[in-house]
Amino acid sequence: MKTKAGIIGPIDSVNLISEIAHEYIEKLQIVPFIYENPEEATGIIQKNQNGVDLWILAGPALFNSVKESGTTQPYFLLTMDGASLTKTMVEIGCTDKKSFERVSIDMLKERDVYETYRDLGISTKEVHVHEYTNETPLEDLLSFHQKLFKEGKVEICITCLRSIHDRLRAHNIPAYWVTPTRSNIRETLSTALQQWETMHFKQSQITAIILKVQGMELRDNYNSYDLHRSNLQIQSAMLNFSESISGSFVNIGTGIFVVFSTRGSLKETENTINTLLEKIAVITDLPSNIGIGYGDTALAAEDNARLALNHAQNFDSFSAFLVDDRGMIEGPLKDQESISFGYRTENKEVSQKLKNSGITITTFNKVLSIQKRVGNGSITAANIAEWLKMTPRNARRILNGLVEQGIAEIIGEEAPTTKGRPRKIYRVKNELK
Structure with a gap:
């Protein structure tokens, strides 16, 4: 399949570039876009992103047009020397x-x-x-x-x-x-083709993503129903993640999950790994890690993912590492300080108040994260019950315990969706004053 190159510039430049591009006719398909003023380039890019693979721009003055368009497609600026x-x-x-x-x-x-x-x-x-x-x-x-x-x-x-x-x-x-001289144009076209072919090859590489939740099969205080229920919730999160990156999902044991996709599909979605880690942390407080591996074959990708998982487990809970096709290691992919669910706090006052209320630091941090996700800086017992898969009564106990210790406050009420008393609306404080 030929690479579609959108050529943007005044008519003389577009005609000259198109003429020289004919030398690459076996690999390149030209899609010309002619403007009267450079300011038109932004709109051209925004409207035609789905019709081309990359952009060839007639001069450096179009750089801002590319940035303003918000496109993530590769672009190449012709230079004058x-x-x-x-x-x-x-x-x-x-x-x-x-x-x-x-x-x-x-x-x-x-x-x-x-x-x-x-x-x-x-x-x-x-x-x-x-x-x-x-x-x-x-x-x-x-x-x-x-x-x-x-x-x-x-x-x-x-x-x-x-x-x-x-x-x-x-x-x-x-x-x-x-x-630009013909030599300038020819060099730019050659560079564009080479970089596109390299990038396209990388985008097609197989990606393996391994999630491991440690200790699920050994957890003493879980009965079999709780264990299976937690495992099913994690499976659901992994299935949704797999679907978002057009991948295939495999459960290879209690607490171990693998998704196969392509490098390009994973790159197209932003913060998917970070979001996945946060969702797993909502479901379980057991240490969880993700390893991502790139490879030309499924076996190579999986081997690299296992190596990445090993690095993540040695680093800390709820961290992710990546190993690419060259064996280069990247990570942690999310700075530990920014993870929504901490398992410790250095605030002695908070620690003592949580202890007095019988609420763990883990649960407190989960409540904070849910409040952030719900938005508006507020939360209800129904929100907590839904996210943490607990009874509304238990969720109210947690919130009321936080209120008693001055860590949360009641800021209002909302009408229930069915018959019953109005629901209290709470605000959990991020910091104690």
Whole structure:
């Protein structure tokens, strides 16, 4: 299947890029997008992301358009250098018979401009250069040329933007447009194809994700129903996670779960591993870890995932590590301090109050996390009962215990969904004052 490349730029640039892209016709399919002004590029990218694989942009001034579009697709900016300037100077000197000693030049690096002039044996004493950065407003480039020409400091203006060239010409200011050389375009197209093929290969790699909940089969205070119920809840969370990344799910024993997918599918979803760890922590307070492995085969991916899991288990509870196809280890994938459910607290006052209420630190941190997920900075007994799979009566006991110790407060009531008394709304404090 050919790679679809969206080409964005003024008509002359798009036509030239398309012409050279014909050399790559076996691998590349060109989808042209022509604009009158660079500001149109953002909308073009946003509307056409599903129709192309990557973007080729006619110049560095389009960098901000890519960022503003929010696209995650790869993009490649054509660059102008000394060779591009030389091509324009040939047009000025040989075709139009004009001098290019008193000129204004935008976007190009001063180094490239001065080295080009030096190589041609021309003085740069009256050459004015306005380099471009991603923060440079395009209007500044137009004002730069107009001011110098109006003050009589330059005779011609050389710009890398077609829109500025046209506006200068509209004001009867002699202007020339610098365009990428064929060599620039060819190099950019080759780089785009190579990087796309490398990335596409990586995206297709197999990913194995292993979750291990330690001690489920050994837990003394669990009867068989509680154990199976907890295991089924974890299975449900893993099934939902597997579906979100288009993966296949396997339960290979009590508390051990494996999901196979592709690297690309996992990368497309943000914070999935972190969210999964938080969900598992809601279900059980047993130490849980995740190992992720990439590989060209399922066996290689699983071996790397087991290695990653070993690193996670040696690091701390509720952490995840990754081992890629090169054996490189990354982790922990989530900083331990940001995990929603801590199993310790250094606040002695909180610790003593929880002890007085008969509530564990683990349960307290889970309640805080549920409150955060519910939103609005509040929580009800029904919320806790639903998330922690306990009776509403037990959930009320926990909240009322926190209220008695000054760790939570009642802030209101809400009407019940069925007949009964109004439900109290609580706010659990993150910090004690």
